[in-house]
Amino acid sequence: MIIQLNKFGTTLTSRQDGREAYSAFLSTLQSVPNNEEIVIDFDGVVTFTPSWADEFITPILNTYNGRVKLLHTDNPSVEATLRLLEKIK
Amino acid sequence: MEEKLVTIREATKMLGVSIDTLRRWDKSGSLKSVRYSPKGHRYYNLDDLKMMANDLFSVAKKWALDAPALPKQEYYCPDSLVFKARLGRLEKDLSKMDEVKNIFPLITAIVGEIGNNSYDHNLGNWPDIRGIFFAYDINKKQIVLADRGQGILKTLRKVRPSLNNDEEALEVAFTEIISSRQPEARGNGLKFVRQVISDNNSFSIEFYSGNAKLCIKHGSENLNIKNSDINYPGCISLIKF
Numbered sequence: 408m409i410i411q412l413n414k415f416g417t418t419l420t421s422r423q424d425g426r427e428a429y430s431a432f433l434s435t436l437q438s439v440p441n442n443e444e445i446v447i448d449f450d451g452v453v454t455f456t457p458s459w460a461d462e463f464i465t466p467i468l469n470t471y472n473g474r475v476k477l478l479h480t481d482n483p484s485v486e487a488t489l490r491l492l493e494k495i496k
Numbered sequence: 497m498e499e500k501l502v503t504i505r506e507a508t509k510m511l512g513v514s515i516d517t518l519r520r521w522d523k524s525g526s527l528k529s530v531r532y533s534p535k536g537h538r539y540y541n542l543d544d545l546k547m548m549a550n551d552l553f554s555v556a557k558k559w560a561l562d563a564p565a566l567p568k569q570e571y572y573c574p575d576s577l578v579f580k581a582r583l584g585r586l587e588k589d590l591s592k593m594d595e596v597k598n599i600f601p602l603i604t605a606i607v608g609e610i611g612n613n614s615y616d617h618n619l620g621n622w623p624d625i626r627g628i629f630f631a632y633d634i635n636k637k638q639i640v641l642a643d644r645g646q647g648i649l650k651t652l653r654k655v656r657p658s659l660n661n662d663e664e665a666l667e668v669a670f671t672e673i674i675s676s677r678q679p680e681a682r683g684n685g686l687k688f689v690r691q692v693i694s695d696n697n698s699f700s701i702e703f704y705s706g707n708a709k710l711c712i713k714h715g716s717e718n719l720n721i722k723n724s725d726i727n728y729p730g731c732i733s734l735i736k737f
Contacts, residue, residue, distance in 0.1 A: 418584050420608030421576060422616060454587055454604040457684040458612055484601035487695070491688050495673050 408439050413451030415463075420454060425462030436467070445471050449480040460488050501531060501539040510545045517562070526558050552631045553734045556642040560732050564624035564644070574627035576615045582630055583608050589634055596737060602692050603639070603699065603737055609685035610641050610703075610733055618645035623729065642732040648705040662706030663721050670703075670710065670719055690719070703733040 412419065415428045439445060445467065449455070468475055477489065508515055521527040522538065527548060529538035548554045552571075559567045566572055573579035583604060590600035607630075614628045622645060629642040645651075649665035655674060659665050668674060669686045686703075690712060693699050697715040704710075709724035 421612045454601045456605045456608050457688045482601055483599055484605040487692050491691055
């Protein structure tokens, strides 16, 4: 499964929005077969923050540990956010 | 060179505030009148007024320190939805600037973290005015955010009662993963701000809460926390890029 984050918006900044995105997407996530990889695609996202990511990306990483792939991106706010999340894991 | 002075009535017109507000500012020291006539009239230095009228940080500072009142509508984000819309506008305005075209998402991201922090930590607990002051000047390359919330020390003492003062609280807020909303996992926002400013040679921030002041200069990890002679009940920050 590929999760295209730009389908949630291009300015992904608040916890509130991240939590809402995760809740809305949870049923889709739960339908993914156990052996399928989950790919998170940041293409098209303009502004990304640790607050949003912590409500959406972190629970996915915690639940589907080892099956999640984060697609490379050049966006500096995505890079900085993922670097911080990695640091505090 | 002699200072150009104007009357209090002219000053109210320039700043769009009432005489009572100017008197309060005079008393609190945030905008001092410079001379009294023998009859006791107040006069204001024209340069002080011009600076005040154009300087967003001064406007935010007055709002943060003065008696409770709503800021000008153009600067006021009563809730996170209004803030989100205006953050989107900042992102769009920055994206048109050639000099920040590669880094503008980082600017929007740190502004988003600071603004959303105010809402997350004061939801249902605003001491007087709900919401934040948010303004920017693209030409001066400055962004200002302020709230009249509980401030960093009071917020963090909920989970770290041993914190002694505002300076310690700022240090913890910008360096440790600590959440005042435990058991929720929170508390990354200001660490992110520090990381972004330290990793890039393009921004700086001044952040005030209580009587502590923090200043991170571009490319530096040093927080430069000092005692400030002004006591802000909430938080106020100035980002330069």
